[in-house]
Amino acid sequence: MYTKKDQPTPSRRQFLGASAALVSGALLGTNKLFGAPALIRNIAKPNSLINGVQIGVITYSFREMPDQSAEATxxxxxxxxxxxxxxxxxxxxxxxxxxxxxxDMRTIFPLMRKxxxxxxxxxDETKTLTEADAQMKAYRDEMTKWRISAPMNKFEQVRKMYKQAGVTIYGFKPDAFGMQASDADIDYGMRAAKAVGANQVTVEHPANDAHTLKLGKMAEKHGLRVGYHGHEQQTPTFWDTALAQSPGNAMNFDLGHYVAAGQPDPLALIRQKHTRIASMHIKDRQLPANGKGNLPxxxxxxxxxxxxxLMREQKYNFPATVELEYQIPAGSNSVAEVKKCVDFCRNALS
Incomplete structure (x- = not known):
């Protein structure tokens, strides 16, 4: 493992000051959603491509924030x-x-993790999860019906809104690819991914060879890759069957969970499989001997x-995705902590 460095000191957080207007402009709702991005059109666009390494973020990192709309996100x-x-x-x-x-996913996410x-x-937590599971099943059934005629032009508008603000959507993770998903659900999810501009969809590894074969073949038809995400069940061979089944199958490697699982030499795994890594989640977890904690x-x-x-030197082109999972300090919020993570990456890659 690496020699500890002091955590980089974050630069002063730069607020754009257009948040309220951004959301309200969209909610006032003409069919031209672009009233919202127009507010930020002339403001400097972000750039987290740092010395050739694309630093991204999964929107799960902002799960603590009260507004989960596309505009607020x-x-x-x-x-x-x-x-x-x-x-x-x-x-x-x-x-x-x-x-x-x-x-209320802000309440359920921590329980799901436990x-x-x-x-x-x-x-009480078990009861809450059981009730949420039942509600989620009913919600998934409702979503399946909605997806039959879901308007792809709305997903294209999301892509344009984000692109206009300087943000590329490289991955899309709807709840449409799990074991419960029909072929119609999967096809919808991949069409929506293309519409938002993604080159990959991501999903929790289903541990089912027939399902990964289906997903991989459907991804091939859509010109996408499926990135399979893992937690502490990740091993050096965790993805091998899926990768062998189809070029549409790939890895959504989680570096932090891999370390917390006590697996050997993640750098060797990355070197060996870098062409099949669609994207990689990054966080700072402890080894099993140290408690497996998620830390700043x-x-x-x-x-x-x-x-x-390694990514900078070898010019690997898969994105490194910030996934904020450590305890947010009192007085801070998800946005401020994600910015600290980006500053860490910027200092590391400078």
Whole structure:
């Protein structure tokens, strides 16, 4: 692992000052959504392509923020100084007129993480998750019906809005590719991904060979790649079957989870499989011996510095995606902490 460095000191956060107008302009709602981006058209666009390494962010990083609309999410990305994103389904689908999800995901996400990591849940937490699971199933059924006639032009408008502000959407992660998804769901998700300008869709690895084969073949037809995401179940051979099945299958490698799983030499894995990595999530987690914690960047055991340096030196062109999962300090928020992560990357790549 790398020698610890002090966490880079973030520069003063630059607010664009157009957030309220941005959202209200869109909500006033002409069919020309571009009233919102017009407010930022003449403001300096972000650039997180740093010495050849594209630093991006997954919009899950902003899950603590109260407004999850496409317009507000764009503002969070801009305020963070980021020019490329892996966009989860919620903001774009809501913009396109999808049914409203009644589940408060800000409450459910932490409980889902505890369940995934086999942490003990209280009786109340278990009840909350069970109720949310039932609501999510009903919501997915409603979404499946909506997707049959979902307007692709609305997704194209999202792409144009983000592009006009200087932000590229490289990945799209709607809830349309899991084991419960029909072929129609999958086709919709890939058409929507193309419409927003993504070159990849991302999904949790289903641990089902028949499903990864289906997804890979459908991705080939759409000219996309499916990036399979893993948590602490990642190993050096975790993706091998999917990668062998189709050139449409790829890795959405999570560097931090790989370290927390105690796996050996992530740099060797990246060197070996870099052509099949569609994108990589970066965070700073501890080794199992140190507790597996998610820490502010530069405080954990993840070789962020070495990996970013490797990407710069070898000119790897997959994006490194900031995924904010450490505890947000009192008085701060997701945007400020994501900006610190970007500053860490900027210092590491300078």
């Amino acid at each position: 764009l503002q969070y990305v801009l305020d963070s100084g980021i020019s490329a994103i892996e966009l989860m389904g919620g903001p774009a689908e809501t913009f396109a007129g999808a049914p409203k999800n009644t589940v 369940r995934r990591e086999n942490q003990p849940l209280t009786e 960047w530069g405080k954990g055991d993840t070789p962020l510095l070495q990996v970013l340096t």
